[in-house]
């Protein structure tokens with residue numbers, strides 16, 4: 001096969017190869033379009049009267065890391081019907097664009113594979129503006145293609161996004177995770193009830209499909225889920241319930257160590273041991289905990305409630321769990337410790353949601369995993385300024 005035929009096959013389908021030049025890293029391909037007639041964009045009549053010619057320069061996707069520049073000799077036609085003059089269109093190149101669609105797709109490929117967008121800029125020999133524009137445009141197009149309705153199970157969670165200069169506060173974003181298809185459904189700026197209601201999730205259809213909503217112990221998300229998905233069952237995440245008492249345990253432990261002047265120069269494992277499930281510990285570890293707990297009756301009481309919660313989550317069956325939970329909250333009412341009473345109030349207000357875990361065994365683990373991924377994307381990009389771009393990138397990487 002001659003070089004001419006090879007080059008012709010690499011060109012856009014509408015174009016015919018004329019000649020080529022090589023200058024350093026560039027390869028200039030001269031070409032033109034061949035067609036018997038063109039259609040007038042104004043009045044849609046056939047037109048074959050050539051008015052004049054213009055030369056346009058278009059950047060195409062590189063071949064073997066050589067930059068390809070298409071020099072196209074375009075015809076201008078004069079319409080007989082409406083007397084307007086127009087340029088012939090070329091498939092694969094949008095009107096008024098100086099780069100081909102293929103080149104933009106190539107930039108997107110680089111942007112998703114390379115470390116950062118600066119490298120893409122260097123590789124494609126183009127401006128930062130073009131890289132950003134092409135990248136986010138392509139992502140948007142891709143996401144529009146794979147639109148779907150709400151799934152059966154979703155998870156809701158929030159994570160920090162950026163420090164707002166005006167309000168001096170950290171802005172949060174809320175993510176909706178699709179558990180059935182294992183992907184991110186949507187990202188919304190803000191975490192308040194109003195922000196969630198008045199956002200892009202309104203465009204997603206089929207909210208009556210949602211049967212399970214998994215949330216952490218956030219009252220805002222619960223009220224939102226109750227309002228927006230009235231048929232759904234709300235499930236409180238297991239991990240968030242079990243870690244509820246952890247801060248107070250740590251506080252009391254520090255107090256005991258300070259009051260009794262315990263030497264903590266060596267690494268003291270008691271902070272880890274106090275939070276572990278007792279049945280998985282060795283005998284000497286249990287003894288160590290018991291000796292430590294003798295120093296503070298307050299901590300001792302809290303420790304045993306914590307252990308009961310761990311045991312509670314190992315129960316199988318909804319009815320059995322319900323009985324144990326009611327017994328636990330009833331016994332908590334007898335205590336004089338105000339903080340334990342406040343925990344009791346939390347448990348009672350989340351009664352149905354906590355028990356719903358036992359009929360589905362669903363947790364917020366997947367949502368937290370996607371949060372981890374979101375943080376990684378933020379770090380790799382050294383932070384985002386535009387929420388729109390962040391949303392596109394996040395949705396695209398969590399497909």
Ligand SMILES: [Zn+2]
Nearest residue numbers: 040043079082
């Ligand atoms: Zn016309």
